[in-house]
Amino acid sequence: MTRKISYIFNGNATETEIEDHLTLLELIRDRLGQTGSKEGCGSGECGACTVIVDDQAVNACLYLAAEIDGKTVQTIEGLANPNGTLHPLQTAFIEHGGIQCGFCSPGMIMSSKALLDENPNPTEDEIKHALAGNMCRCTGYVQIFDSVKAVSAQDEQEIKAVAWKETQ
Amino acid sequence: MSDFAVIGKPIPKLDAIDKATGRVKYIQDIKLDGMLYGKILYSRYPHARIVKIDISKAKALPGVRAVITGEDVPPKMKLGFYKDNPPIKTGKVCSYRDEVAAVAATDLETAEKAISLIEVTYEALPGVFDPEEAMRKDAPLIHEKHRSNILKLPWKLHYGDVEAARNEAAFVVEDRYSCTWVTHCCMGTSGAIADFDYANNLTIQTNTQIPSLAQKDFLEALKAMGLTEKRVRVIKPCIGGGFGSKLDTYAYEHIAILLAWHTRKPVKIMFDREEEFKATSTRQPAIMNIAQGCDADGKLLFRDISMILDNGAYTSWGATTPSVMMMPITTLYRVPNVRFKAQCVYTNNTYAQAMRGYGNPQATFAIESSIETLARKAGIDSAEFRRINANQSGDVSPQKFRITSCGLNECIDRVQTQLDSNTSKEKGVGVGMASLIHVGGGARIYKSDGCGAIIKLDDFGKAVVFTGATDIGQGADNIVNQIVAEELGLLTQDVHVVHTDTDVCPWDVGAHASRTTFVAGNAALGAARKIKGQLTELAARVLESKPANICLRERVASDKTNSKKSIPIDKLLRKAHFSAGGQMLSSEYFYDPDNENMGKDFRGNLSMTYAFGAHGVRVRVDVETGKVKVLDYVAAHDVGRAINPLLLEGQVYGGVMMGIGYALTEQVICEKGEIMNPNFRDYKVLTAKDAVPITAPVIETIDADGPFGAKGIGEPGCVPTAPAIANAIYDAIGVRIKDLPITPEKVLTAIKERDEA
The missing domain is CATH 3.90.1170.50 (Aldehyde oxidase/xanthine dehydrogenase, a/b hammerhead)
Incomplete structure (x- = not known):
């Protein structure tokens, strides 16, 4: 069975004809050609495929593409301002050593964004909880926490000024 | 301390922006x-x-x-x-x-x-899955043409006289340690x-x-x-x-x-993830028998180790890990009499490969667990025991490793200071320590330990460096960049590093043995020095000065003796290209360190310099559940010089976390040759929730042979982690776990056995 779905993808109204069994990750990577979201395990254990659907961080490898009909999807490619300004989380991950091999980074950054959008000043435990589903083999997480904390410590207005939603 | 413009700066990873924006291409994306x-x-x-x-x-x-x-x-x-x-x-x-x-x-x-x-x-x-069973004469043969499951490999050495030293020793300890398969779990398959x-x-x-x-x-x-x-x-x-x-x-x-x-x-x-678990190789598992002895003052007299390694069905680098195990066995601490033997045995299990530390974490688990036991038997504080026996600059070990820069004592001091800062003796809480030695100046495993570098400068004051180094996320490109930028008076953003293509990049033996900073760094430095010579001559001509007086710094060539004489480097380069009889500024350099292949008796100075470190950990053991919680971790490393402290700390943090997994949670469960846990649900890589507070003091010993004094740091972070934790568990509850990983079941069983004894 196929169906047509309509959704907002990284700020752009989009329509795609899909098979019912297509996952959101397959849609993003194979149909839309956006390869920033990664497949690390294909079974929702590693979080490398994390994207944001209507403010919620989800594992795109487990999420059916059909479910995004009428919703808003944001991937790592849609996080920076189209004018080229990086999201503060991207800047923080770069500057604080939150990225080594980088394979987990898109998912890690998207999970961090979903966290900070909901809770701009998380405690260390709240950061750990929010990122528990995003595995990293390189960093020992220390500099990833540093990166998230660097943004959460910033002035809330400043973040909102550049946050993705406000730039659309 | 130093007057560097680029070296020592926490410059973000050069490719981090492409990684943070999802632009970078992995094999998955091509x-x-x-x-x-x-x-x-x-x-x-x-x-x-x-x-x-x-x-x-x-x-x-x-x-x-x-x-x-x-x-x-x-x-x-x-x-x-x-x-x-x-x-x-x-x-x-x-x-x-x-x-x-x-x-x-x-x-x-x-x-x-x-x-x-x-x-x-x-x-x-019929299959055989236990290496000790596979050694028996009646065991099924894995490869009939070999007529035995024991591989014909030369892993055997004896320096001094272990038997005589054992007879003289005031204190002797003897134990059997073992560690199982773990795997790399690269996030990209x-x-x-x-x-x-x-x-x-x-x-x-x-x-x-x-x-x-x-x-x-x-x-x-x-x-x-x-x-x-x-x-x-x-x-x-x-x-x-x-x-x-x-x-x-x-x-x-x-x-x-x-x-x-x-x-x-x-x-x-x-590969998908299941295939990655099942069809790629593991860390080499090992069964390790160790005896060590010291005199009444705590001076180590001998170390005697024999190992059996499950080779699996085929042979990759896992079977050569004894060549690196020899390093801690002969040279971690001063130990005059050493004997070592390792046998690799074919079984119908999976086969092992190289994995961060290359045998060193296994050997160090046995050595440092045993050192702790020996120190306690001798009645000497274990940090003091380590200081008594610590390597010193100028030492030549029994394997003929020449110790040049050595910060082991400083590392032990830093760890002890941090562990002593919290003296509350809570029940079930204990502290432990372990030290490490690793190659820090390349490792002559092959006939060459070399790496090439090519630099070309353009009209705009930019350099492109073609390096043999391989960046696998650790930041090799940054190190090469910073060394070249510093030497040529450029900034990080002026230096582009290419490391992706054998058609353009020079030869190198690979990203292994923590050798890239030292070897690829020295190669880049050599090439930069050659081109610097061309640049200073050119500048001297243009500024009507002498090459020796020219200083290149932050994009400007200037005369040290006359501050009025200076010219931007990009302008200088344009003059070189756009003039009659012009010249192209490029250089190449091949650096092969002056280290030695190990001889027939395995003697030879494997590395130009050695990296040292000490780790300390505080744990809490729940005696009801057997669960071990790491409360506090300190990892002090002698790094020579931190060329990039941000990335260096990242290597240590990541190594420590991988080491904690090795100590406590990770194991490939292989039952009759079949991998039973080929997924992240059942193979326990530590997650953000398991993260522990880690401090990583950096001890700079400015190595005479390292590029700007640097030594390697890629692997050391995960080397002494498991014994430090095992020693802390012993300190906490008085039981010694000798088999990795230290699961709650093993802790509970050990407590039960102790109570019954």
Whole structure:
């Protein structure tokens, strides 16, 4: 069975004809050609495929593409301002050593964004909880926490000024 | 302390912006026009004769372009240094990960379907899964032509007189330690794309840590296929983690080559996570018997170690880990009499590869657990015991390792200070320590330990560096960049580093042995010095000064003796190019360190310098559940010089966390040769929730041979982690766990045994 779905993808109204069994990750990577979201395990254990659907961080490898009909999807490619300004989380991950091999980074950054959008000043435990589903083999997480904390410590207005939603 | 403009600065990873924005391409993200998808059929038995393979149904499936079996593999195409591993097996299979057939199809689903249609008839053979059982005369033979399961490898040394020293020792301890399989768990799984041009030259895009040596392996593969005088180009996409896993070439790469050859199309083989667990290699497991003794003052007199290593069914670098284990065995602390023997034994299990530390974490687990036990037996504080025996600059160890810069004592002091800062003696809480030595100035494993660098400057004051170094996420590109920028008076943003393509990058033996900062760094420095000579001469001419007076710094060439004389470097370069009789500024340099291959008795100065460190940990053990919680971790490392403190700390944090997993949670559960936990639910890599507070004091000893004084730091972070934790558990509850990982079950069993005793 196929169906047509309509959704907002990284700020752009989009329509795609899909098979019912297509996952959101397959849609993003194979149909839309956006390869920033990664497949690390294909079974929702590693979080490398994390994207944001209507403010919620989800594992795109487990999420059916059909479910995004009428919703808003944001991937790592849609996080920076189209004018080229990086999201503060991207800047923080770069500057604080939150990225080594980088394979987990898109998912890690998207999970961090979903966290900070909901809770701009998380405690260390709240950061750990929010990122528990995003595995990293390189960093020992220390500099990833540093990166998230660097943004959460910033002035809330400043973040909102550049946050993705406000730039659309 | 220093007057550097770029060295010592926490400059973010050069490719981090592309990684943070999702632009960077891993092998997962690469698709070529007309590309086919390859898939491999693995054995259903750990040990069996292959009676018959029927590929007719698979071949008939629409979309299938090729089906190959062992019959299609040239006999000379073999993998690994022991050449006992054909990429597809014929006759019999010796482990579950044995490749039996492979297909190429127009899409992945068709390839998977075709694999399921291949019918293989097996005749099961008795297997052997325990290396000690496999050593028995009546054990089933894995490779009949070898007539024994014990590999003929030379791992045996004896320096001094261990027996005599043992008789003299005031205190002796003797124990058996063991550690099981763990695996790299790179977040990006393995994959390769092979593609032939019409002249039969091969381009292969693959996840590798050894572009130049992989190129050699693939050239040999082509020769075995009858393709002589051909070129192989290895392109390394962005790599989603290495940790040693990409230090050998794998069957899947050779199968991709064969399929591409059969179909005349580019063929991609991409592992899923289950395949990554089942068909890539592990850290070398080990059974280790150790005895150590000291005199009444705590001076070590001897160390005597024998090991049995489960080689699995085939031989990759795991079987050579004893060559690195020798380093801590002969040279961690001053120990005059040393004996070591390791036997590698074929079984029907999976086979091991290189993994961060290359045998050192295993050996150090035994040595440092035993050191702690010995110190306690001698009644000496264990940190003091370590200081009594610590290596010192100027030492030559029994293996003839020459210790140059050495910050071991400072590392021990820093760890002790931090552990002593919290003296509250809570029940179930304990502290532990362990030290490490590792190669820090290259490692002459091959006849060469060299790396090349080529630099060219353009009209705009920018440099491009072509390096042999391989960045696998650790930041090799940054180190090369910072060294070149510093030497040429440029800024980080002026230096572009290319490290991805054997067609343009110079030769190197690979990202292993924590050698890249030292060896590739010195290569880059050598090339930069040559070009600096050209630049200063040019500047002297233009500024009417002497080359010796020219200073290059922050994009400007100036005369040290006359502040009015200066010229921007980019302008200087334009003058070089756009003038009659002009010159092009470029240079190349090949650096091969002055270290030594180990001789027949394994003596020889393997590395130009050695990295030292000490780790300390505070743990809480729940005696009801057996669960160990790491409360506080300190990892002090002698790094020579921190060229980039941000990335250096990242190496230590990541290494420590991998080491904590090794100590407490990680194990590939292999039952009768079958991997039972090929997923992240059941193979416990530590998550953000398990993260522990780590401090990483950096001890700078400014090594005389290192580039700007630096030594290697890639592996040391995970070397002493497990014994530090085991020692802390002993301190907390008085039980000694001698088998990794230290699971709650083992802790509870040990408590029960102690209480019953």
